[in-house]
Amino acid sequence: MVRYLAPLIAFAILVPVLMIGLTRDPRQLPSPFIGNAAPQFELVSLTNPDERVGSTDLIGQMSLVNVWATWCVGCREEHGFLMNLARNKVIPIYGINWRDSRPDALRWLQQLGDPYVATGFDGDGRVGIDWGVYGAPETFLVDARGTVLYKHLGPLNAVVWDRDFRPLIEKHGGAT
Amino acid sequence: MKIILALALLIVGVSSALAIDTGKAFDDPELQARYEKIIDEVRCLKCQNQTIKDSNAFLAGDLRREIRRMLDEGKDDDEIFEFLVARYGEFALYRPRASGKTLILWLAPVLLLFGGAVVLWRILKRRMAMPIDDIG
Numbered sequence: 104m105v106r107y108l109a110p111l112i113a114f115a116i117l118v119p120v121l122m123i124g125l126t127r128d129p130r131q132l133p134s135p136f137i138g139n140a141a142p143q144f145e146l147v148s149l150t151n152p153d154e155r156v157g158s159t160d161l162i163g164q165m166s167l168v169n170v171w172a173t174w175c176v177g178c179r180e181e182h183g184f185l186m187n188l189a190r191n192k193v194i195p196i197y198g199i200n201w202r203d204s205r206p207d208a209l210r211w212l213q214q215l216g217d218p219y220v221a222t223g224f225d226g227d228g229r230v231g232i233d234w235g236v237y238g239a240p241e242t243f244l245v246d247a248r249g250t251v252l253y254k255h256l257g258p259l260n261a262v263v264w265d266r267d268f269r270p271l272i273e274k275h276g277g278a279t
Numbered sequence: 280m281k282i283i284l285a286l287a288l289l290i291v292g293v294s295s296a297l298a299i300d301t302g303k304a305f306d307d308p309e310l311q312a313r314y315e316k317i318i319d320e321v322r323c324l325k326c327q328n329q330t331i332k333d334s335n336a337f338l339a340g341d342l343r344r345e346i347r348r349m350l351d352e353g354k355d356d357d358e359i360f361e362f363l364v365a366r367y368g369e370f371a372l373y374r375p376r377a378s379g380k381t382l383i384l385w386l387a388p389v390l391l392l393f394g395g396a397v398v399l400w401r402i403l404k405r406r407m408a409m410p411i412d413d414i415g
Contacts, residue, residue: 135366228338229341231341235366237338238324238325
């Protein structure tokens with residue numbers, strides 16, 4: 104009896120394990136920063152080369168850090184949603200313009216609007232590596248003390264926002 | 280015959296022109312050897328089944344540049360791997376370091392091999408016990 108049941112039991116265990124595996128996206132890697140301090144960085148501002156954008160700006164209020172580039176299709180896709188967040192003053196958004204050209208990026212903001220409080224220009228991708236960025240767009244939710252609460256890979260939209268971001272923001276006292 | 284030779288030469292020429300890592304080699308051959316060994320162990324996160332040695336994605340290029348910089352600064356291999364893991368997680372390494380989180384990865388092959396051996400041994404034992412006539 105055991106001889107016939109054992110393979111069946113093994114099969115019954117294996118099926119759900121493999122099914123869970125099927126629902127996961129191998130491109131979505133867990134970020135080692137979640138629950139830890141955001142990486143220290145300082146970049147020259149995209150819009151004003153005399154100004155700096157860096158870690159100190161993130162302290163004091165909950166904010167989003169959005170990694171974008173003009174060559175990134177998903178960034179164009181989410182841009183309207185970021186504009187909405189900015190227009191409704193939902194949360195301050197800081198941009199990291201990753202591996203891009205400054206004129207292209209400035210033209211993008213001029214044509215599509217600028218949802219960012221400030222954008223750092225990371226032309227050589229050095230700061231992107233410090234944030235563990237591997238594919239734009241990536242969006243980090245950072246609390247007032249500079250701790251990373253969440254990271255989203257891929258374009259932001261209302262569905263992702265309501266499902267992943269809004270509950271976390273409310274849990275941590277809301278963005279003001 | 281000449282055509283074959285020409286084709287062979289063409290392939291050799293083209294393949295070196297397509298070399299992925301276009302950076303300048305280290306002056307110190309020992310450092311160069313370490314560099315090549317390291318980039319062969321690091322996953323390109325953008326193209327997950329390639330190492331950063333094999334990949335021409337710009338992220339792989341950026342990571343190679345950072346590894347060169349760290350080698351120039353005299354960092355040892357562990358510090359370089361730690362740098363990558365702190366930013367991208369153990370997944371960045373083709374041979375993740377043994378720790379609580381990755382233990383299952385290291386133990387699974389041994390356990391599976393052991394399980395297979397037990398099954399095989401039981402089947403063989405049963406067959407050995409059969410009279411010769413019954414086999415086949």
